[in-house]
Amino acid sequence: MARFLITMLPANDLGLPTRMVPIARALADRGHEVAVFNPAPAPGKLIAEAGLPSLPVPARPMPPPAFDLMQLSDAWDVEHFFGGVYTSEEYVREALPVYLDLIRDYAPDMVVDSFDPLGCLAARILKVPLATVLQGNFHPASRGFKWWEPERPAGLASGTMFINKVVSEYGLAPLDRCIDVMAGDLSLIVGTPETDPVDGHANVTYLGPIVFQRGNAVLPAWVDDIGREQPLVWVYSGNPRYAPVATPIDSIVVIRAAIEALADAPVNVVLTTGYQELPGEFGALPGNFRHAAYVPGPLMAERCDLVVFHGGHSSVMTTLKAGTPAVIVPTISERESNARRLASLGAGEVVMPVNGVDGEKRVDGAEFAAKVKRVLNDPSYRRCAGRVAETMRHFGGAQAAAQRIEQFLVAQG
Numbered sequence: 022m023a024r025f026l027i028t029m030l031p032a033n034d035l036g037l038p039t040r041m042v043p044i045a046r047a048l049a050d051r052g053h054e055v056a057v058f059n060p061a062p063a064p065g066k067l068i069a070e071a072g073l074p075s076l077p078v079p080a081r082p083m084p085p086p087a088f089d090l091m092q093l094s095d096a097w098d099v100e101h102f103f104g105g106v107y108t109s110e111e112y113v114r115e116a117l118p119v120y121l122d123l124i125r126d127y128a129p130d131m132v133v134d135s136f137d138p139l140g141c142l143a144a145r146i147l148k149v150p151l152a153t154v155l156q157g158n159f160h161p162a163s164r165g166f167k168w169w170e171p172e173r174p175a176g177l178a179s180g181t182m183f184i185n186k187v188v189s190e191y192g193l194a195p196l197d198r199c200i201d202v203m204a205g206d207l208s209l210i211v212g213t214p215e216t217d218p219v220d221g222h223a224n225v226t227y228l229g230p231i232v233f234q235r236g237n238a239v240l241p242a243w244v245d246d247i248g249r250e251q252p253l254v255w256v257y258s259g260n261p262r263y264a265p266v267a268t269p270i271d272s273i274v275v276i277r278a279a280i281e282a283l284a285d286a287p288v289n290v291v292l293t294t295g296y297q298e299l300p301g302e303f304g305a306l307p308g309n310f311r312h313a314a315y316v317p318g319p320l321m322a323e324r325c326d327l328v329v330f331h332g333g334h335s336s337v338m339t340t341l342k343a344g345t346p347a348v349i350v351p352t353i354s355e356r357e358s359n360a361r362r363l364a365s366l367g368a369g370e371v372v373m374p375v376n377g378v379d380g381e382k383r384v385d386g387a388e389f390a391a392k393v394k395r396v397l398n399d400p401s402y403r404r405c406a407g408r409v410a411e412t413m414r415h416f417g418g419a420q421a422a423a424q425r426i427e428q429f430l431v432a433q434g
Contacts, residue, residue, distance in 0.1 A: 023430055024054045026076075026129035028120075028140035033061040034260055035295045037135050039233045039318070039335040040154060040211050042071045043419035044133065044426075049073065051423055056127060058140075063260070063296040066315075067233060079122035084115035092178060094269035094353040098158075098165025099200045100179050102355070103138060107180025107199070113187045117142060124149060131430050134205070141202040142184070146191045150433055152426050153205035156334040157217025158358050160210065160225065161200045164218075166358040207429045209422055211338065213413060216362055226425055229416020230338035238317035240324060247289050247311075252326040252397050254283065256292045257318075259331050261300050267380040272331040273300060274374050274382040275350045279329055282390035285309060288397075291321065319343060327397055332356025337363050344410035346402035348392050350374055350384055367405030370396055 027045045029037040038059060049055040057068050058076045068075045092105030107113050120143035124132065132144040135154045144151040157163050165173065185195040196202060208225045210217055219225060247253060261273040276292065276299075283290050284307035292299075292312045299312050306312055318336075322328055322343035330336045332351035337359045340347045347369035349360035360371045370392040374382035396402045417424070 022052045022054065023130040023427070024128065025056075025426070026124060026127050026132050027055060027057040027134075028123075028132060028137050029059055029064075029135040030137040031059045031061050031064070033063050033263070034333070035063055035067055035233075036259070036333045036335045038064040038067045040231045040338075041133070041135050042067055042073065042233050043231050044154065044422045045073050046071050047419045047423035048133075048426065051427065053427075056129075058123060066296045070235060071233070076123065076127065079119055079126060081119050081122050083119050084112055087112060089178075090269050096354050097167050097170075097173060097177055098163075099161075099203070100165075100181070100198050101177045102166075103180045103199050104178030107138075107183050110183040110186050113139070113180070113183050117187055121146065131426065133426060134203075136203070138184070138199050138202050141205065142188055142193070145193060145202065146188070150207075150430060151205040152207040152209060152429065153203050154209045154211060154228075154422065155203060156211050156359075157219050158355065159203065160208065160219045160223065161198065161204050162220035162223035162225075166354045168358060169361060207426065209425065211334070213416060215366070215409065215412060216337070216341065226421075227416060228422050229413045229418050230342040231419050231422070232319050232335060232339045232342060234317045234319045238320060240316060240320050241313065243311065244291060244316065244321070244324065247291075252288045253324065254279075254288050254290045254327045254329060254393070254397075255321050255325040256283075256290055257295070257328065257330040257336060258292070258297075259295045259333055259336075260297050261294060262297075269376065269380070269382070270353050271382070272352050274352060274384060275329065275331050276300075276303065278350055278372070278374075278384045278386065278389045280307060280310070281386045282393060283307075283309070286390075291316065291325070293321075327393065329393070332360040334359050341366075341368060341406060341409045342413055344403065344407035346396050346406045348372060348389070348396055350389070352382060366409055368402060368409055369406070370402075 045055045056074045089105035096102035120139045131150045133152045134140045181199045184199050210225045210227050256279040258272045258275040290310045318339045322339050328340045328347045332349045351357035351360040372389045374384045
C-alpha cells in the first residue's frame, strides 16, 4: 500500500476540505496510509469527523501572511489571486520551507493537493509525484474567474516573480505563471465539462461532484420536525467573518440579506455557518429561523426547497448534485464565477452585493426577496437543477479520484 499526503490552501473554510477529505477517506478505505494538512480550525473539525489524521504545522514557524484582500476579492483569475497572496519574496522564502519540512517528515509516495502552489512547488522540488484536484476555474487551462469578459487585462499583479526568485535556489526552472504548477502530474477536475469547462486540449480527468458526508450521517431531529406546509430554505454563509473587522471577503452579507428578506416570510429557514460562530450582532433570530453551526450538506440540500449561499464551488456541487435550485450572493470574484455558471444552467439566480463605504458588502433587499420568490415559485429552476444532477450521476466522485490516483502511482513504478 502507498502513503499519501493531502494538502490544500489552509483557509478557515470548508470549501477545499469538502472536496479533499472524501478523497482522503476513499484512499484510506482502500488500505493506504493517508494524512491531511490543513491546520485551520474549521477544516480540522471536518478532518476529525472523517476519522483522518491531521498533521500539525512543522516546527518551523509559518510566516504571517500579508494578503491584499481587495485583490483577492476581485481577482481576474488564479494568477491574479495569488498575486494578492505572494506579495513579497520574503514571505515565499519563509513559507516554502514549511512545506518542504512537511513533505520530508511525512515522506509520502504522492502528494495530492488542491489550490496550494507552495505545496505543489515543494512536491516538485523533492521530486514527489503530484496530483492536483481543482475546480475548473482554478485550472491553468480555464478562462479564469471572469470568463464572461472578452479578454484578460494586461498588467495584472502576479506573485510569480517572487516565487521564481526562491525556487531557482532549489534548482527548479522558472515558471511562466505560478498557476502552472497546479497542473499536476495528474490533474483531476471536480465537476463536469458543463459545470467546470477547461480548454478541450487540457489533459484532465473529470470527477463529477465531490461533497463530504459521513456514511452514517443524519439530519438533526429538529430539521426532520420542520413541517412541509411551507417551503424550507437552507441559508449557508460559510465563514461570516475572517477577521475582527470587516474584510472584502466576508460572507456575513448572506446572513443579513436572508434575515432582512425572509424574517416572518411564509418560509422556514435553516441557517448554518460551517462550524463558525454566528456573529453576535444578530441577537435573537426571527421565529422562522433555526441556526446550527453545521448540518450534513448533501442531506440538507435534498431536504430543502431552495439553497441560499455565498457561491463557493463545493456548495455549488452540493446543490446541483441534490437537484435543488439556488439563489447565490457571491462575495468574491471566484464565487461570482461559480454563481454565473450555475445560473447559466438555469438552476438559480444571482444577487450581486456592492461594497459600502464602511467596507461591508450589501445587497438590494427587494431584489433578493424577489429572486427567492421567483426561484421558489417557478418549477423550471428545479427542472434545470434536476437535469444537471442527472448528468452528474455518470461520474465517479471521490471513489473515481482514489482509483485514478492509485492507477497513476502504479504506472510510475
